[in-house]
Amino acid sequence: MKTATTMDVTIMGREFRVTCPDEEREDLLQAVAYLDKKMREIRDSGKVLGSERVAIMAALNIAHELLATRKRGGFDMEEFKRRIVHMQVALDAVMPEQDKLF
Template identity: 85%
Template sequence: MKAGKTIDVIIMGREFRVACPDEEREELLQAVAYLDKKMRGIRDSGKVVGSERVAIMAALNITHELLTARNQGGFDMEEFKRRIDHMQAALDAVIPEQDKLF
């Protein structure tokens, strides 16, 4: 994997700095927009309170969408796993820094 730049993204009003290879930047921005939309929808429904719970519900909803798409075929699970692992590593690297801000 090539080293990339870090980019700042905003999810539900909170800024996160994420390392991302240049060739994956557009996909990351799409993922951020999708996650932000899902989390805002859950928060705005009023049924779930707290950022952590909203994030977990969004993760469950997105995982359900993923598994449904996978079960219908035509999904490259290995590529998806690689991308998720990369994003998880990037988030793991910056979340401790973000927590210090609050």
């Protein structure tokens, strides 16, 4: 049986508590760092306002990168699945907080 760890991660200065299997902890931290970097790049461009819109644009950019990688033949399905799960966890943690803003 896989054991899971609850940990706090920070995305764009906001802290989120997520749970992941112990053996995927490093993958989650890499996904968080990557998502944080992409979201900060989009926010800092000044062209997109609002955390939810920034998150959606980051998701679109990451999906585009994935499809471009797939076309070049450098696609690792298992890595893709892990990253999607980690991004989903991060987005699920962010979205309830957005509801409080409106």
